[in-house]
Amino acid sequence: MKLICFLFxxxxxxxxxxxxxxxxxxxxxxxxxxxxxxSSMGVGMGTGFVLNRQGNVATNYHVVADAKKILLVYxxxxxxxWREATVEWSSSNKDLAVLHASNLDVEPVIxxxxxxxxxxxxxxxxxxxxxxxxANANQNNILDIIxxxxxxxxxxxxxxLGRILTSTWPQGGSEKFFILQHSAxxxxxxxxxxxxxVCGQVIGINTQKTASMEEVVTxxxxxxxxxxxxxxxxxxxxDFTSTEQPCSGEASTAEKKQNQSEKTTQPxxxxxxxxxxxxxxxxxxxxxxxxxxxxxxxxxxxxLKNVFGSIVSGRNQPSMEKWFLFGRDGRxxxxxxxxxxxxxxxxxxxxxxxxxxxxxxxxxxxxxxxLRHVRIFHDGGQFYVEDLNTTNGVKVEGISRSPxxxxxxxxxxxxxxxxxxxxxHRDDMGQM
Numbered sequence: 001m002k003l004i005c006f007l008f009x010x011x012x013x014x015x016x017x018x019x020x021x022x023x024x025x026x027x028x029x030x031x032x033x034x035x036x037x038x039s040s041m042g043v044g045m046g047t048g049f050v051l052n053r054q055g056n057v058a059t060n061y062h063v064v065a066d067a068k069k070i071l072l073v074y075x076x077x078x079x080x081x082w083r084e085a086t087v088e089w090s091s092s093n094k095d096l097a098v099l100h101a102s103n104l105d106v107e108p109v110i111x112x113x114x115x116x117x118x119x120x121x122x123x124x125x126x127x128x129x130x131x132x133x134x135a136n137a138n139q140n141n142i143l144d145i146i147x148x149x150x151x152x153x154x155x156x157x158x159x160x161l162g163r164i165l166t167s168t169w170p171q172g173g174s175e176k177f178f179i180l181q182h183s184a185x186x187x188x189x190x191x192x193x194x195x196x197x198v199c200g201q202v203i204g205i206n207t208q209k210t211a212s213m214e215e216v217v218t219x220x221x222x223x224x225x226x227x228x229x230x231x232x233x234x235x236x237x238x239d240f241t242s243t244e245q246p247c248s249g250e251a252s253t254a255e256k257k258q259n260q261s262e263k264t265t266q267p268x269x270x271x272x273x274x275x276x277x278x279x280x281x282x283x284x285x286x287x288x289x290x291x292x293x294x295x296x297x298x299x300x301x302x303x304l305k306n307v308f309g310s311i312v313s314g315r316n317q318p319s320m321e322k323w324f325l326f327g328r329d330g331r332x333x334x335x336x337x338x339x340x341x342x343x344x345x346x347x348x349x350x351x352x353x354x355x356x357x358x359x360x361x362x363x364x365x366x367x368x369x370x371l372r373h374v375r376i377f378h379d380g381g382q383f384y385v386e387d388l389n390t391t392n393g394v395k396v397e398g399i400s401r402s403p404x405x406x407x408x409x410x411x412x413x414x415x416x417x418x419x420x421x422x423x424x425h426r427d428d429m430g431q432m
Contacts, residue, residue, distance in 0.1 A: 023123070024200040025156065030075065030107040032125045032154050035059050035085075035099075035192060036145065038069040047126035047154075047193030048072065048099065049202065051111075052239040055083070055104035058229055059192030060207055061090045061097045070099060073145065074106050075152045081105065082146050089236050093173035094228050095207055097192075098238060109194060111226050111242040112201035115349065116161050116180070120247070123158045124184035124206055124221075126193030131155045155190075159183030159219070166404050169207065176389055176404060178225035180204045186221050195223045199247035202226055227349075231372075234358050244349075322426055329366045330419030337362060337422070343378050350377030352388070353417070368392050368418025376409070383409040383424065392418035 035057075037044040046063030050056070057072060064070055070085040083101035090097040116122075135150040145151045162181040168174065182195065186206045195204035204223030233240050325337040340361070343351055354360030356371040370390040377384055384406035387394045394400065395416040396407045409415060415422045 023198050025123075027107070028109075028123070028125055028194070028196050028200050029154055029156070031109045032193065033057060033072045033074040033106060034127045034145075034151060034154075035063055036071040036073060037064055037067040038071070039066045040068070041066070045127060045129060045189050046191045047189065047206070049125075049194040050104065050106040050108045051098070051233070052108050052241070054239055055101045056088065056238050056240075057085065057099040057101065057104070058194075058205060059097050059099060060205065061092050061095045063192045064090070064097050064099070065092070071146075072099070072101050072104065073152055074104075076105070080146055080149060080152050088238070089232055091232065092171075093168070093175055094177060094224060094232075095169050095172065096205060096224060096229055096232065098229075098232065098236070108241060110201045111230060111240055112197060112199075112203050112247065113227070113230065113242050113244045113349065114246040115164070115178075115225075116197060116203050116247075118161055118163060120161050121158060121198045122161050122180075122182045122184050122203070123156060123196040123198070124182075124186050124190060124193060125154045125156050125196065126186060126190035126206065127151075128155055128187035129189040130187055132189070157185040159185070159221075162220070164225070174389070177228040180223045180225050182221055182223065183219040184221065197247040201243060201247060205229060231359050235356075324425055325415075325422040326425055327415075327420065327422035329364060330368055331366075335364065335420070335422065339376070343376070350375040350386075352376075354388075364420060366418060366420050369420060373417050374415075377406075385409045385415060 031050050033048045033050065035046040035048045037046065044063070044067075046059055048057040048059035048063075051058055064087055067087075070087070071082055072085050073080060073082045075081070083104050085099040085101040088098050088100045132151070135148060159182050162183060165179040165181060166176050167179050168176055169179075180195065180203065182204075184195065186193070186209055190206050191208070193206045194202045195206055197203050204225050205228075206221065206223045208222050210217045210220040210222075230240070230242065232238075323339045325335070325339065327335050329335060337353075340351055352359075352361045352372050352375050353364065353369075354372040354374075355363060355366065355369040357363035359372050370388070370392070372388045373390050374394050375386045375388055377386070385394060385396060386406045387401065387403045389403035394407070396409055397413050399407060401407055409424055411424055411426055413424055415424070
């Protein structure tokens with residue numbers, strides 16, 4: 001019975017069509033707000049996006065750093081809405097801030113925890129000052145801004161992700177984080193606005209563009225990756241909605257053209273009594289052959305893994321359920337840490353060990369560890385460990401490297417994190 005259920009599930013998953021959703025522009029637009037800042041210098045402006053139903057909004061720190069009063073202006077059903085806001089959390093190093101406004105009736109965004117890919121499409125929403133020239137409202141008159149519908153109509157631009165950096169902002173501290181370089185146009189006033197993928201999920205917070213006195217620079221803009229914000233939201237226990245699933249609608253234009261060309265040039269196959277569709281396989285015949293072959297194996301008691309195991313999985317490919325970290329903490333307590341399923345599948349986030357269960361995937365109660373101490377990941381058939389800019393660092397077989405420089409981690413290697421000692425072993429045979 002289990003075999004039959006597996007076969008039906010496998011068949012429907014293989015035969016299901018891949019559907020790329022249209023870009024949800026209206027949904028993204030509803031989550032963006034204009035941030036008005038009243039300071040001793042006058043009225044400043046930026047952009048923000050709503051995180052939850054409790055009225056929290058993310059933006060840049062430099063947008064609200066000198067604020068005496070903050071107003072959020074947004075689209076409402078019949079007229080513009082506005083709310084006064086306060087700063088709930090901020091970081092000058094990461095140039096991020098989280099605001100709070102009561103009774104903010106705005107649709108929250110979904111944050112994407114999956115690392116985006118190079119050349120994937122990105123979309124920027126915001127309120128650049130240059131776009132306000134024809135808004136028919138006095139920028140220094142708050143009532144004009146609140147009442148004018150032009151001032152809640154955001155500007156959208158699109159581009160591609162150029163690269164992912166591990167760095168800091170020029171005015172920031174030493175703590176490094178992921179920064180996205182992209183080509184979606186942003187200008188003064190876009191600061192703090194969301195950078196979306198084509199699935200309508202926020203992947204970054206737009207922060208600055210490249211400026212040069214020597215040449216005209218175009219198409220180079222920067223956003224903090226959303227992971228820098230997620231760390232703070234978890235620590236501060238601020239609600240948010242996120243997804244770890246990669247966006248499935250990021251096929252490049254070239255790929256789409258190639259697929260379209262293949263569809264239009266594929267010859268029409270002869271129909272078998274009207275069952276075949278031009279350009280499509282005869283699914284019922286494929287299904288018949290597939291089940292016939294599997295029933296043949298079933299009756300002769302041949303296990304599927306003996307036939308397909310070495311092809312699908314590879315005989316030298318270790319199973320993630322059979323890898324563990326064994327060792328002891330600084331007080332001599334034994335540790336047995338199974339590595340999570342999916343790490344070998346190329347999870348770009350990796351697996352973070354540290355002292356805090358709020359920001360680490362696995363927490364070890366040892367004061368010699370930082371909140372987020374190391375990231376373990378798998379790439380090209382090899383495990384690696386990466387120091388996350390910690391106080392006590394990490395050593396593998398006595399070798400250490402600078403923060404964010406991966407160290408190879410082989411089976412049996414000893415890894416030292418502060419006073420914690422761990423070894424990587426296959427199965428349950430590596431206890432110390």
